Amino acid sequence: MTQSSHRQPAATDASAPNQPEDDALKLAYAIAAAADERKAGNITILQVGDVSYLADYFVVATGFSAVQVRAITRSIEATLETDHNRRPLRVEGQGEGSWIVMDYGEVIAHIFMPEARDYYDLEAFWGHANQILYQPSGQHFSPAQL
DSSP: OOOOTTSOOOSSOTTSOOHHHHHHHHHHHHHHHHHHHTTOEEEEEEEOTTTOSSOSEEEEEEOSSHHHHHHHHHHHHHHHHHHHOOOOSEEEOTTTOSEEEEEOSSEEEEEEOHHHHHHHOHHHHTTTSEEEEOOSTTOOOEEEOO
């Protein structure tokens, strides 16, 4: 078997993909696509599983108003429940709407307003994690090591 073209080969065993991680990556892509459906900006997938026990992937996206942040959250929740039979383990931040966190276990989605995203800067904080650039609107995904 060969590695998935969506990510870089694992350092320990490049001959066989890790199936749970592949499922987690598919879930991350589904979250990114659902966010894209509601016109989220700057959608990024961080592969944090090698550097953290919190999750395998973070999906980070920007909504440009509190209403859009909540719409992105609803889109993710509806898509994952319908297409993947998954509900979030917990959702935090819906009241304020400037940063909503959706925990799906192996994937955690962070939907930010621009100011909150700049302030918390998860990409810099998790800068040692592999960053997978999401190409919106049905284009292919490509990994980039930062």
